[in-house]
Amino acid sequence: MERKHEQRNIATMAAQLRWIIDGIEVDDGLRVQGWALRGETPAADSRFLLNGLPFEEVDYPIASTDLEPIFWCEPSAGQARFSCRSTRHLSEVFPAGRARLDFLPQGECDEVADRTAWHIGDPTLEQSTPSGSNVYRVIGSDSIENYFLGGATVHGRFDGYLHAKFGKGFDGFQRILDWGCGAARLTRYLPVGSNVEVWGADIDAVNLQWCRHNVPGVRFEQIPLEPPTNLPESSFDLIVGVSVFTHLKEKAQKSWLAELERLAAPGAVILMSITGPSLMALSSFSEKLAQRLDKKGFLVTGENRQIEAEDENGHYYVDAHQSRDYIRRVWGRRFDVVEIVDALAAHQDVVVMRTR
Ligand SMILES: C[S@@+](CC[C@H](N)C(=O)[O-])C[C@H]1O[C@@H](n2cnc3c(N)ncnc32)[C@H](O)[C@@H]1O
Numbered sequence: 001m002e003r004k005h006e007q008r009n010i011a012t013m014a015a016q017l018r019w020i021i022d023g024i025e026v027d028d029g030l031r032v033q034g035w036a037l038r039g040e041t042p043a044a045d046s047r048f049l050l051n052g053l054p055f056e057e058v059d060y061p062i063a064s065t066d067l068e069p070i071f072w073c074e075p076s077a078g079q080a081r082f083s084c085r086s087t088r089h090l091s092e093v094f095p096a097g098r099a100r101l102d103f104l105p106q107g108e109c110d111e112v113a114d115r116t117a118w119h120i121g122d123p124t125l126e127q128s129t130p131s132g133s134n135v136y137r138v139i140g141s142d143s144i145e146n147y148f149l150g151g152a153t154v155h156g157r158f159d160g161y162l163h164a165k166f167g168k169g170f171d172g173f174q175r176i177l178d179w180g181c182g183a184a185r186l187t188r189y190l191p192v193g194s195n196v197e198v199w200g201a202d203i204d205a206v207n208l209q210w211c212r213h214n215v216p217g218v219r220f221e222q223i224p225l226e227p228p229t230n231l232p233e234s235s236f237d238l239i240v241g242v243s244v245f246t247h248l249k250e251k252a253q254k255s256w257l258a259e260l261e262r263l264a265a266p267g268a269v270i271l272m273s274i275t276g277p278s279l280m281a282l283s284s285f286s287e288k289l290a291q292r293l294d295k296k297g298f299l300v301t302g303e304n305r306q307i308e309a310e311d312e313n314g315h316y317y318v319d320a321h322q323s324r325d326y327i328r329r330v331w332g333r334r335f336d337v338v339e340i341v342d343a344l345a346a347h348q349d350v351v352v353m354r355t356r
Contacts, residue, residue, distance in 0.1 A: 015039075039076060151188065173269075178200045
């Protein structure tokens with residue numbers, strides 16, 4: 001059987017997501033490990049940067065035979081692991097509280113560099129850490145390391161994207177809604193202050209309770225499985241939703257799109273993450289499923305048990321996927337779909353929309 005869809009997903013992931021960090025150690029410096037794909041480019045041409053400067057020690061490529069069957073059409077899959085270490089003082093590793101890490105396969109910055117950078121927050125500045133079980137409810141694993149890496153990266157990439165596309169970052173908006181905020185993985189980094197009002201909303205009482213006790217300055221609201229909510233109408237000029245539409249059935253999605261339209265201020269920016277080719281490649285989405293998604297536009301691949309959420313029609317929380325054509329056709333009835341950006345939300349793509 002031809003595996004064209006799988007091939008497209010793997011090629012897109014290799015070009016647009018490129019690399020994954022799966023180990024971080026902060027001691028008297030920084031060590032990171034993971035894998036990085038470079039196509040046909042010789043490994044010697046690639047560079048790993050910490051805050052724009054090369055890591056002092058780089059071990060790349062290291063054999064990765066485990067990746068070969070997963071990324072079967074990617075030439076570098078079998079030699080893709082890396083281990084990098086910087087011995088710089090922690091004040092240089094985390095200037096202004098953040099480290100930015102880049103993998104540049106051709107050695108030079110290119111047009112996707114900002115979207116493929118990973119961001120790590122200075123662990124000594126984190127005020128609160130959720131429990132493994134709180135974290136499991138939002139990322140499906142109890143890894144605190146992934147919680148912090150994912151949150152700081154989504155924040156750093158969204159902020160950079162907003163600046164580049166709309167001329168202002170998170171702190172240039174007046175009222176931000178993190179819809180489906182979970183354990184505040186992103187919300188904790190949003191700019192609370194006199195000029196910006198930050199709201200977090202979720203259906204999950206367990207995580208909201210943690211958020212209220214641990215993330216100061218944000219207004220956290222519990223909302224029902226189905227709209228309407230009591231959130232203020234026409235008032236949010238930025239709404240973000242990371243991995244929420246990846247978990248709702250089609251009918252619920254349509255109701256929530258209408259509710260988000262009601263809550264958004266005129267001209268608001270809306271950023272919603274979805275499954276895209278990169279996540280499909282990472283999760284070994286089969287040729288058959290990818291074909292079915294292209295054909296049908298909308299697909300539920302299973303129930304999801306990370307949170308307990310039941311509605312009258314059975315299980316509410318599922319693993320849901322939309323094709324890009326579907327997004328433009330169906331979501332485009334409510335909002336102007338500006339673009340769909342590959343892998344901007346770490347592993348997920350982001351639909352960028354504006355109210356009309
Ligand atoms: C995969 S988690 C992601 C959480 C958070 N956005 C993050 O990136 O860490 C999805 C979250 O959406 C919440 N959720 C599910 N349906 C929702 C709805 N209709 N409205 C608001 N939140 C919802 C879940 O409770 C869960 O916290």
